[in-house]
Amino acid sequence: MKWSEISIHTTHEAVEAISNILHEAGAGGVVIEDPFELTKERETTYGEIYQLNPDDYPEEGVIIKAYLPVNSFLGETVEEIKQAINNLMLYNIDIGRNKITISEVNEEEWATAWKKYYNPVKISERFTIVPTWETYEPVSSDELIIELDPGMAFGTGTHPTTVMCIQALEKTVKKGDTVVDVGTGSGILSIAAAMLGAKRVHALDLDPVAVESAKLNVKLNKVHDVVTVSQNNLLDRMDEQADVIVANILAEIILRFVDDAYRLLRSDGVFITSGIIQTKKQEVKEGLLRAGFTIEETLTMEDWVAFIAKKQ
Numbered sequence: 001m002k003w004s005e006i007s008i009h010t011t012h013e014a015v016e017a018i019s020n021i022l023h024e025a026g027a028g029g030v031v032i033e034d035p036f037e038l039t040k041e042r043e044t045t046y047g048e049i050y051q052l053n054p055d056d057y058p059e060e061g062v063i064i065k066a067y068l069p070v071n072s073f074l075g076e077t078v079e080e081i082k083q084a085i086n087n088l089m090l091y092n093i094d095i096g097r098n099k100i101t102i103s104e105v106n107e108e109e110w111a112t113a114w115k116k117y118y119n120p121v122k123i124s125e126r127f128t129i130v131p132t133w134e135t136y137e138p139v140s141s142d143e144l145i146i147e148l149d150p151g152m153a154f155g156t157g158t159h160p161t162t163v164m165c166i167q168a169l170e171k172t173v174k175k176g177d178t179v180v181d182v183g184t185g186s187g188i189l190s191i192a193a194a195m196l197g198a199k200r201v202h203a204l205d206l207d208p209v210a211v212e213s214a215k216l217n218v219k220l221n222k223v224h225d226v227v228t229v230s231q232n233n234l235l236d237r238m239d240e241q242a243d244v245i246v247a248n249i250l251a252e253i254i255l256r257f258v259d260d261a262y263r264l265l266r267s268d269g270v271f272i273t274s275g276i277i278q279t280k281k282q283e284v285k286e287g288l289l290r291a292g293f294t295i296e297e298t299l300t301m302e303d304w305v306a307f308i309a310k311k312q
């Protein structure tokens with residue numbers, strides 16, 4: 001199959017909105033070339049990115065690339081994308097140069113084009129995330145390695161919201177625990193929980209693409225005896241008592257199931273919530289307290305917040 005690469009030179013401000021437009025137009029994944037990645041300071045040694053090549057990044061602004069199948073609708077799809085991007089100006093979003101280029105790539109190029117942006121990343125005291133196509137030698141004997149094929153599901157494991165969850169799991173999960181991962185995406189948090197010694201992990205996601213991706217990654221990391229992946233809405237129909245529940249989902253969604261999480265946890269159980277943008281911090285905190293939790297720790301990274309909350 002032939003694929004078309006659409007490349008949009010824009011601003012930091014417009015990245016999220018344009019990525020959404022591209023997703024809605026049917027692009028499987030987007031690649032973001034942001035020169036900020038080259039110079040970004042990261043906390044201590046966590047989140048260190050190896051082997052970034054400056055030639056892959058623009059000197060100013062951000063380039064977003066996405067891949068669309070070449071079919072008879074392509075022309076219309078591209079026009080719709082251009083229109084939707086122009087409409088962002090109505091919301092006072094600066095779209096910068098808005099230079100859009102289209103080029104054709106063959107399937108082989110497409111399948112590997114985005115891979116050069118994912119490299120092994122140490123994200124916590126013990127965990128390093130390694131893309132499946134990379135070979136990586138552990139630096140220390142107690143380093144835990146998660147191999148990940150991000151495929152179409154969120155994410156690569158390096159998003160601040162995911163990193164904070166892994167750091168929280170590392171502090172929380174004990175040998176023999178039962179863990180529930182709500183909104184598992186690529187399965188990364190469930191895999192981490194299993195590697196930390198959980199005896200049973202339920203990985204749940206509403207999106208069938210995520211369920212397939214998580215199943216693949218769970219197998220790849222050889223934790224399929226411990227982790228079961230199912231399609232499920234939040235904690236609906238879950239009745240097994242858990243020691244830890246982890247959820248990296250938007251604040252609005254977390255607030256919908258804080259009471260269910262409280263009910264499902266054993267006493268002394270821990271609810272790790274992430275995916276909370278700074279402006280929603282207070283709202284989620286109040287929701288957790290109202291449900292009966294105490295806040296043990298608040299983690300922050302960039303604009304994101306995560307809570308480690310305990311059922312007393």
Ligand SMILES: C[S@@+](CC[C@H](N)C(=O)[O-])C[C@H]1O[C@@H](n2cnc3c(N)ncnc32)[C@H](O)[C@@H]1O
Nearest residue numbers: 154155162183184185205206207210233234248
């Ligand atoms: C931000 S991603 C987190 C992925 C992964 N846990 C991580 O930390 O990288 C949120 C995930 O929640 C899933 N999700 C959204 N609404 C959901 C719902 N109502 N029930 C279950 N999963 C949901 C999405 O499909 C997505 O995979």
